[in-house]
Amino acid sequence: MTNKNHYFIAVKEREIREIPVDDNEEEFEIIADDDELSIVRELFLNMKDHANEATSFIIKDPFNDRRADLERNEYEKNLQQVYRKIYELGTEETKAKIQETGIIE
Numbered sequence: 001m002t003n004k005n006h007y008f009i010a011v012k013e014r015e016i017r018e019i020p021v022d023d024n025e026e027e028f029e030i031i032a033d034d035d036e037l038s039i040v041r042e043l044f045l046n047m048k049d050h051a052n053e054a055t056s057f058i059i060k061d062p063f064n065d066r067r068a069d070l071e072r073n074e075y076e077k078n079l080q081q082v083y084r085k086i087y088e089l090g091t092e093e094t095k096a097k098i099q100e101t102g103i104i105e
Helices: 033-062 064-087 094-099
Strands: 007-012 015-017 028-032
Touching: 015 033, 028 033, 028 064, 028 094, 033 064, 064 094
Parallel strands: none
Antiparallel strands: 007 015, 007 028
16 A cells, blocks of 8 residues: 655645645645655646747747647646646645635536
8 A cells, every 4th residue: 555645735836845835825735645646746747838838839929829829728728637636635625625716617
């Protein structure tokens, strides 16, 4: 059996922390094993890649938003996957917080 540990996810910063940061940013507590944590990391990498691609298309061709829009849509899909995974792995408090905000459908 794989050990599960508590982690704190800061989605905006795409960070996974072992201890909570006591400030105003939004963190979600999850309980995950190494494999589950790897999935969250992979989702964060995908989000970063799509954000970078969207920015690069805007810089290269600022009057053609089509490609940038496609990347933004992919970013949004990844963001939804992140919140679904956080909900799946989250503590009861995390699940309640996510349900309250209506972040996921």
